[in-house]
Amino acid sequence: MTAVLDRVEATTAAPPARRPRRRLGDLIVPVFAALAFVYLMVPVAYTVMFSFNDAGKTNLVWRGFTLDNWRNPCGAPQVCEAFANSLQVGVVSTLVATALGTLVAIALVRFRFRGRALTNLLIFLPMSTPEVVLGAALLAQFLTLRVPLGFGTVVAAHVLFCISFVVVTVKARVSSLDPALEEAAADLYASPWQAFWRVTFPLLIPGIAAAALLAFSLSFDDFIVTNFTSGSYTTFPKFVYVSATRGIPPQANVISSFMFVLALAIVVLVQVLGYARSKRLRAPRTTQ
Amino acid sequence: MTTTASASRADATGSGGAALEIERVTKAFGAFVAVDDLTLTVPSGSFFALLGPSGCGKTTTLRMVAGLEQPSAGTISIGGRDVTGTRAHQRPVNTVFQSYALFPHLTVRENVAFGLKRSRASGIPGRVADGLDLVELGHLADRKPGQLSGGQQQRVALARALVNRPALLLLDEPLGALDLKLRRQMQLELKRIQTEVGLTFVHVTHDQEEAMTMADTVAVMNRGRIEQMGSPAELYELPRTSFVANFLGQSNLVAGTVTERLTKRGLLGVDVRGTRVLVPQARAVRTEGAVLVGARPEKMRLLVGDQAPGRGENVLGPGVVTDVSFMGVSTQYQVEVAGLGTFGVFAQNLLGGATVAVGSTVRLAWAVDFTFGLDGAQARDEGTVDLDDEP
Numbered sequence: 110m111t112a113v114l115d116r117v118e119a120t121t122a123a124p125p126a127r128r129p130r131r132r133l134g135d136l137i138v139p140v141f142a143a144l145a146f147v148y149l150m151v152p153v154a155y156t157v158m159f160s161f162n163d164a165g166k167t168n169l170v171w172r173g174f175t176l177d178n179w180r181n182p183c184g185a186p187q188v189c190e191a192f193a194n195s196l197q198v199g200v201v202s203t204l205v206a207t208a209l210g211t212l213v214a215i216a217l218v219r220f221r222f223r224g225r226a227l228t229n230l231l232i233f234l235p236m237s238t239p240e241v242v243l244g245a246a247l248l249a250q251f252l253t254l255r256v257p258l259g260f261g262t263v264v265a266a267h268v269l270f271c272i273s274f275v276v277v278t279v280k281a282r283v284s285s286l287d288p289a290l291e292e293a294a295a296d297l298y299a300s301p302w303q304a305f306w307r308v309t310f311p312l313l314i315p316g317i318a319a320a321a322l323l324a325f326s327l328s329f330d331d332f333i334v335t336n337f338t339s340g341s342y343t344t345f346p347k348f349v350y351v352s353a354t355r356g357i358p359p360q361a362n363v364i365s366s367f368m369f370v371l372a373l374a375i376v377v378l379v380q381v382l383g384y385a386r387s388k389r390l391r392a393p394r395t396t397q
Numbered sequence: 398m399t400t401t402a403s404a405s406r407a408d409a410t411g412s413g414g415a416a417l418e419i420e421r422v423t424k425a426f427g428a429f430v431a432v433d434d435l436t437l438t439v440p441s442g443s444f445f446a447l448l449g450p451s452g453c454g455k456t457t458t459l460r461m462v463a464g465l466e467q468p469s470a471g472t473i474s475i476g477g478r479d480v481t482g483t484r485a486h487q488r489p490v491n492t493v494f495q496s497y498a499l500f501p502h503l504t505v506r507e508n509v510a511f512g513l514k515r516s517r518a519s520g521i522p523g524r525v526a527d528g529l530d531l532v533e534l535g536h537l538a539d540r541k542p543g544q545l546s547g548g549q550q551q552r553v554a555l556a557r558a559l560v561n562r563p564a565l566l567l568l569d570e571p572l573g574a575l576d577l578k579l580r581r582q583m584q585l586e587l588k589r590i591q592t593e594v595g596l597t598f599v600h601v602t603h604d605q606e607e608a609m610t611m612a613d614t615v616a617v618m619n620r621g622r623i624e625q626m627g628s629p630a631e632l633y634e635l636p637r638t639s640f641v642a643n644f645l646g647q648s649n650l651v652a653g654t655v656t657e658r659l660t661k662r663g664l665l666g667v668d669v670r671g672t673r674v675l676v677p678q679a680r681a682v683r684t685e686g687a688v689l690v691g692a693r694p695e696k697m698r699l700l701v702g703d704q705a706p707g708r709g710e711n712v713l714g715p716g717v718v719t720d721v722s723f724m725g726v727s728t729q730y731q732v733e734v735a736g737l738g739t740f741g742v743f744a745q746n747l748l749g750g751a752t753v754a755v756g757s758t759v760r761l762a763w764a765v766d767f768t769f770g771l772d773g774a775q776a777r778d779e780g781t782v783d784l785d786d787e788p
Contacts, residue, residue, distance in 0.1 A: 289494050289495075289496050290498050290500060292463075292494070292498065293492070293494055293498035293499075293500070294511070295464075295465070295484065295485035296463055296464075296465070296486070296490070296491055296494075297486075297491065297512035297515060297557070297558075298486045298512055298515035298516045299486055299515045301486075304486075307511075308500055311502045312500075312502055
C-alpha cells in the first residue's frame, strides 16, 4: 500500500518543478488570441456603440446615449432605401449564383466533357482577379454594349463573382458524395430527375446552404465592383461610403449592428442545431 | 421460424424470379476489354455465383445486367425480354451494392420503401415491415443508416432490394466489408432468404469459399471470359483449366506427356518425368501431347517406407516432407519431389495428430479415378490465390 502511494507521489512530484515555466508558455497563446480578438472586435464595438449616439450633424463624437436611432432606423434620408436595395441585390444574386453554381459544381464532379479542365480553371479567375479590375472591365463592357447601369448590372456583376465561391463550396460537397448512391437510386427505379431531387439534392443541401450564405454576404457588402457597375443606383455599402464625406448617420450604424447580430445569431443557431443533431445521432447507439 | 410463416413470406415477396440471358456481351473501356464475348444463362430461381479475382470483369458484368453500364456489343435479356439499351431504373432488377449505398438522409424504413414508392406499389407500409422482418431489423426501422453497424447496414441494403420483388437480385460482393465471423453468418442468412423468397440471385464474389457454400451454380471468370461453369462440386472435382484448378481450392499439378491410350479401360497413360501416371480419358481435356496432371490435396496420401499403394492408385515420388501444419481436423503436409515441385497433402487426423515428421522420405499415392488432365500449354500456377486476397 505504501509502496503504491510512494510511487504515485513520485510521479506527481516530478512535474511541479517544471510547472511554472510551462504555465508562462501556456499563457502566450491565450494572450495573443485575446489581443487579436480585441483588435478585430474594436471596430465592431465602435459601430455598435455609436448606433446609440445622440448624434447631431456628424456621428463622430459621442454626445450621449439615446435609443432614438434604433426606434427609427429609417430616420436618415436614403438609409433604408439603400439597405432595401442591398437586400434585393443580395437575394437575387444569391439565388441566381447558387442555382447556376450548384449545377456547374455537379457537372464538374460528375461528368467528363470537353472543356472541363478549362472550366475548372476559369472558375477561379473571378476570385483571383482584383476587384478594381473586374469592376472597371465590367463597366467598360456595359458602356460599350450600352446597358443602362442600375439594379440589373449590379446583379449581373455580383452573380459573376459569387458563382466562383458557390462552385468551390458545392464542389467539395459533391466530391464527398458516394456515386453509388445515385446508382442505387436508379437501381431502385428512380428516374434521373427523381434521383436528383430525392437523393443528390437533399444530400447537397448543407453545401448549397453554406454557399448561399457566403454568396449573400459577399454580395451584400461588396463595394468596389458595385461602385463601378451601379450608376446612380445606391446599395448600402455605397451609401455608407458616399455619406462618409459629410458624416455617416447613426442609422447606418443601427443597420450595420443589426446585420452583425443577425449573422451572429445564424452562426449560433447552426452550431446549436448541429450539436443537438450529433447528440441525437449518438444517443441511441449507447443504449444498444 | 415456422413453415407457414416462411410460406406466406415467400408469397409476399413473390416467388419465381426470372431467368437471365447474357448473349455474346463485350464491354470495352477504351482499349481495355473488361468483358470479352460473354455468353451466360442463369436459370430462374437459382443462386448463381460469378467468381473471379479482382479485375476479371465480374462486377462489370453485374453492372451491365443492372443497367449501370451499357455493353459495347451483345444482348442482355431478363425473363425473356431484351433489356439491352434500357436504363437502370427501367429494369426489373435490384442490386445490393458493395458499399451498401444506403441513403444517409433517410431512415431505415424510408430506405427500404424507396423502390416501392418509385414504382407506386400498393400496401407499402406492410411490405416494408415484412421486408425488415425478413432481415430481422424491424426494431431499427426509425434509425438512420449512420447509426447501424456494418452487418445491420448490409441487411438493410438487402431488404431495400428484396422488397421490390425483383425478377433478379444482384449482389456485388455484399459481404466484402464484413469481418470473417459475420460473413459466415450472413452467408447462411443469404442462402436462407434466397430459399425462402425463391428469387434469382446473381452473386459476384472473389471468395471461392463463399461462392461454393452459397451458390447452386458457379461461373469462374478470368480476364473477361468464363473459364468454367457448373455446380460447386463439379468445378471442384473436375476442373477444366489450371486457373479453375488453382483458384477454386488448391491443386497439385504436374506436367507430363501422353504416351499411351488404354482405350478398353478408358485411361490415358501419361509420362511424368519417367513415372507412368494414369488419367481417366473422360476427365482429361486433352488426350495427346503435353498435359497437366492434377489431383486435389485431400485425395492424396503419403506412403511411408515400403508401404505399397492400393489397387488403382497413381504413385509419385519419392519426396521429402518439408512442412507439417497441424490444423485440428486435418494435417497439411508439403512434400518436395525433386524435379516435380511441391505437393500439398491434406490428411484427416483419424489417428490423432500428425504421423509423418518433417524430413521424412515419402511417396505420394492417389486414386486414378480422382485424377484430372488439363491442357499442358497452360501455366501450372495460373490462378493461384494471392495470400493477400484470402479473407
